[in-house]
Amino acid sequence: xxxxxxxxxxxxxxxxxxxxxxxxxxxxxxxxxxxxxxxxxxxxxxxxxxxxxxxxxxxxxxxxxxxxxxxxxxxxxxxxxxxxxxxxxxxxxxxxxxxxxxxxxxxxxxxxxxxxxxxxxxxxxxxxxxxxxxxxxxxxxxxxxxxxxxxxxxxxxxxxxxxxxxxxxxxxxxxxxxxxxxxxxxxxxxxxxxxxxxxxxxxxxxxxxxxxxxxxxxxxxxxxxxxxxxxxxxxxxxxxxxxxxxxxxxxxxxxxxxxxxxxxxxxxxxxxxxxxxxxxxxxxxxxxxxxxxxxxxxxxxxxxxxxxxxxxxxxxxxxxxxxxxxxxxxxx
Numbered sequence: 001x002x003x004x005x006x007x008x009x010x011x012x013x014x015x016x017x018x019x020x021x022x023x024x025x026x027x028x029x030x031x032x033x034x035x036x037x038x039x040x041x042x043x044x045x046x047x048x049x050x051x052x053x054x055x056x057x058x059x060x061x062x063x064x065x066x067x068x069x070x071x072x073x074x075x076x077x078x079x080x081x082x083x084x085x086x087x088x089x090x091x092x093x094x095x096x097x098x099x100x101x102x103x104x105x106x107x108x109x110x111x112x113x114x115x116x117x118x119x120x121x122x123x124x125x126x127x128x129x130x131x132x133x134x135x136x137x138x139x140x141x142x143x144x145x146x147x148x149x150x151x152x153x154x155x156x157x158x159x160x161x162x163x164x165x166x167x168x169x170x171x172x173x174x175x176x177x178x179x180x181x182x183x184x185x186x187x188x189x190x191x192x193x194x195x196x197x198x199x200x201x202x203x204x205x206x207x208x209x210x211x212x213x214x215x216x217x218x219x220x221x222x223x224x225x226x227x228x229x230x231x232x233x234x235x236x237x238x239x240x241x242x243x244x245x246x247x248x249x250x251x252x253x254x255x256x257x258x259x260x261x262x263x264x265x266x267x268x269x270x271x272x273x274x275x276x277x278x279x280x281x282x283x284x285x286x287x288x289x290x291x292x293x294x295x296x297x298x299x300x301x302x303x304x305x306x307x308x309x310x311x312x313x314x315x316x317x318x319x320x321x322x323x324x325x326x327x328x329x330x331x332x
Contacts, residue, residue: 008025011103047218075219097178104171135149
């Protein structure tokens with residue numbers, strides 16, 4: 001769970017930096033985590049079904065539900081977790097590709113942290129080694145007394161941490177969009193997973209041995225397929241452009257259709273300005289006359305005031321000339 005918290009925290013910060021609303025990633029994380037746990041456990045049970053079912057099973061079938069005993073396949077977790085993200089993104093009208101690029105580094109860090117669970121469960125270990133950082137494995141977990149084994153979980157944890165930092169740096173340097181940063185995450189993870197998986201000797205797919213095809217383990221073949229697909233997507237979308245939606249559409253019932261001044265999102269003027277002072281002091285009703293004689297409560301502009309004043313002066317001069325002419329006629 002610590003890995004999930006770190007991933008959500010980092011992704012939330014990255015999402016806000018892209019212009020998204022605060023809290024969006026937290027909301028999306030709920031279905032993503034639920035779907036991810038289900039998918040991860042399903043992948044583990046399907047690929048290690050002999051552990052729980054059949055004549056050679058070493059656990060009871062109902063123990064397939066005990067996720068706290070270990071056994072979450074990353075492939076299933078990411079795949080079904082992505083379905084949860086897609087469902088939540090569609091409900092909010094957000095671009096799935098934008099969310100994928102945002103959360104990619106966080107997923108790598110979450111995996112780096114989560115791999116330490118393998119140490120507690122004494123799983124995901126490699127061949128015997130004489131290196132000083134070798135790991136002791138209990139007999140009940142397949143180890144032999146006095147023998148040290150490669151801590152492949154540690155190798156993958158370090159690899160994922162480096163991958164997370166690399167994704168952040170590459171994303172800032174090249175501004176990768178439309179799911180291309182997520183494709184790099186998939187390619188980077190599967191590349192590391194391939195050679196780390198080659199060091200493992202713990203059984204995957206069987207009770208006492210790992211299922212292999214052409215001398216490669218099942219997870220290695222999965223890594224190869226996903227690595228190729230990620231590179232194909234990365235290069236196929238290199239010229240893709242267009243806007244990615246990071247803000248949900250506004251509510252039509254609250255949209256007046258008028259452009260809103262970004263400095264005044266509420267549509268109000270700053271307090272203390274001439275505009276606000278006019279509205280508070282004059283306050284004419286619609287269609288009435290204001291104190292300066294304008295109609296509808298709208299103040300005249302400076303230009304209209306000058307024109308009106310000049311017209312008044314001309315009318316006064318004309319009236320004065322006419323009165324002078326009448327007086328002269330009478331006197332004559």
